Amino acid sequence: xxxxxxxxxxxxxxxxxxxxxxxxxxxxxxxxxxxxxxxxxxxxxxxxxxxxxxxxxxxxxxxxxxxxxxxxxxxxxxxxxxxxxxxxxxxxxxxxxxxxxxxxxxxxxxxxxxxxxxxxxxxxxxxxxxxxxxxxxxxxxxxxxxxxxxxxxxxxxxxxxxxxxxxxxxxxxxxxxxxxxxxxxxxxxxxxxxxxxxxxxxxxxxxxxxxxxxxxxxxxxxxxxxxxxxxxxxxxxxxxxxxxxxxxxx
Amino acid sequence: xxxxxxxxxxxxxxxxxxxxxxxxxxxxxxxxxxxxxxxxxxxxxxxxxxxxxxxxxxxxxxxxxxxxxxxxxxxxxxxxxxxxxxxxxxxxxxxxxxxxxxxxxxxxxxxxxxxxxxxxxxxxxxxxxxxxxxxxxxxxxxxxxxxxxxxxxxxxxxxxxxxxxxxxxxxxxxxxxxxxxxxxxxxxxxxxxxxxxxxxxxxxxxxxxxxxxxxxxxxxxxxxxxxxxxxxxxxxxxxxxxxxxxxxxxxxxxx
Numbered sequence: 001x002x003x004x005x006x007x008x009x010x011x012x013x014x015x016x017x018x019x020x021x022x023x024x025x026x027x028x029x030x031x032x033x034x035x036x037x038x039x040x041x042x043x044x045x046x047x048x049x050x051x052x053x054x055x056x057x058x059x060x061x062x063x064x065x066x067x068x069x070x071x072x073x074x075x076x077x078x079x080x081x082x083x084x085x086x087x088x089x090x091x092x093x094x095x096x097x098x099x100x101x102x103x104x105x106x107x108x109x110x111x112x113x114x115x116x117x118x119x120x121x122x123x124x125x126x127x128x129x130x131x132x133x134x135x136x137x138x139x140x141x142x143x144x145x146x147x148x149x150x151x152x153x154x155x156x157x158x159x160x161x162x163x164x165x166x167x168x169x170x171x172x173x174x175x176x177x178x179x180x181x182x183x184x185x186x187x188x189x190x191x192x193x194x195x196x197x198x199x200x201x202x203x204x205x206x207x208x209x210x211x212x213x214x215x216x217x218x219x220x221x222x223x224x225x226x227x228x229x230x231x232x233x234x235x236x237x238x239x240x241x242x243x244x245x246x247x248x249x250x
Numbered sequence: 251x252x253x254x255x256x257x258x259x260x261x262x263x264x265x266x267x268x269x270x271x272x273x274x275x276x277x278x279x280x281x282x283x284x285x286x287x288x289x290x291x292x293x294x295x296x297x298x299x300x301x302x303x304x305x306x307x308x309x310x311x312x313x314x315x316x317x318x319x320x321x322x323x324x325x326x327x328x329x330x331x332x333x334x335x336x337x338x339x340x341x342x343x344x345x346x347x348x349x350x351x352x353x354x355x356x357x358x359x360x361x362x363x364x365x366x367x368x369x370x371x372x373x374x375x376x377x378x379x380x381x382x383x384x385x386x387x388x389x390x391x392x393x394x395x396x397x398x399x400x401x402x403x404x405x406x407x408x409x410x411x412x413x414x415x416x417x418x419x420x421x422x423x424x425x426x427x428x429x430x431x432x433x434x435x436x437x438x439x440x441x442x443x444x445x446x447x448x449x450x451x452x453x454x455x456x457x458x459x460x461x462x463x464x465x466x467x468x469x470x471x472x473x474x475x476x477x478x479x480x481x482x483x484x485x486x487x488x489x490x491x492x493x494x495x496x497x498x499x500x501x502x503x504x505x
Binding site: 089 | 402408411424
């Protein structure tokens with residue numbers, strides 16, 4: 001869909017070991033993500049896809065390797081990671097909304113406290129974004145009053161309110177009741193259409209096929225295959241991928 | 251004299267075990283009209299001691315808890331050491347060391363507030379109880395902070411907030427709400443524990459009982475009376491805290 005233009009995130013030979021358990025979650029992974037590109041990461045559970053995604057914004061600190069985001073190596077300890085994280089929105093499997101804050105406060109908390117916007121400006125942005133996901137009427141509710149699908153849409157808005165250059169999604173629909181998956185995927189599709197760079201760890205093969213520009217298959221901490229969705233799904237090369245695809249519904 | 255001898259001659263060996271005692275002597279509150287003020291003032295003194303010492307303990311306890319959760323080994327060690335010392339030595343010993351040691355160096359002028367609280371004793375008392383309490387409250391806070399889902403911190407950090415901002419804006423408000431019942435329980439504990447301040451002449455409930463017992467030679471009933479007073483405060487308080495805890499658990503939903 002999009003031309004492979006300038007690279008936004010460049011993952012270089014990332015290794016992640018968990019010394020306590022002795023496991024190697026990521027074993028020399030390299031990946032380039034271009035501006036405007038939608039990359040879906042698929043693979044069996046325990047394959048390291050979430051760890052790879054969480055390494056992109058340093059929620060997991062890689063044991064070695066580089067994550068170059070907008071020209072800066074985030075794995076370098078001297079980098080002010082907080083400043084770069086502002087440009088990388090993240091959406092979690094379990095939403096992680098702040099239960100003690102209203103929907104509006106959830107969205108404005110970071111922009112206001114980081115002094116990027118005044119309270120009034122942040123609220124205006126928040127309401128506009130809430131309207132885009134059809135939840136403007138929920139702005140004064142507390143998260144406990146919302147359904148899973150509503151929570152996740154608000155979590156997406158909360159990340160968008162920071163005006164990020166990339167959005168990272170960590171299995172955003174896995175904790176949802178089936179009837180709510182659609183509303184979240186619709187928001188994500190619109191976001192992709194609007195040109196947002198997205199990295200999505202997902203089990204939603206349909207979504208990956210329809211929306212992603214590129215699908216990355218991981219197993220055992222390695223990137224085994226990456227290709228356009230049609231190529232990857234119709235002509236899988238790696239035997240692990242063939243096996244994986246034969247077991248999941250598409 | 252003759253009468254007493256005559257009586258003792260009649261008593262059997264087992265009766266002598268209970269000499270001078272009868273069920274009625276437990277409830278011989280004949281001293282009350284004259285000495286009511288000892289118990290009334292003692293109650294006020296006890297409540298002030300326990301509530302204030304826990305309130306004073308809150309801020310140091312929070313710092314200790316954050317220290318225990320710090321990445322720095324030195325800070326972890328120092329705060330851990332403080333907590334270990336105060337939790338592993340008797341409160342009475344701590345009280346004496348702080349009163350005679352620390353407040354032997356810092357002299358507080360004798361000044362009376364409310365007509366019966368001498369601050370030269372009251373302030374050292376508060377300090378000792380608060381220093382002790384902060385070690386326990388620190389552990390309460392630490393557990394409260396750890397009980398907040400790690401995803402909350404991750405979400406805050408992923409938005410670009412610093413570790414401290416995430417703690418202050420997201421984790422602590424949730425942790426403090428969760429530990430309020432435990433904090434109230436700490437006050438209940440302090441209401442009881444503060445009775446040891448009697449040994450330094452602080453005129454709290456237990457001191458009142460001892461003084462009345464010494465003055466009137468009615469030895470049991472004053473202590474029974476303060477036991478009733480302590481119970482009348484603490485039992486309803488703990489029940490109320492339990493009820494609040496139950497309600498909070500019901501209100502908790504995964505977000």
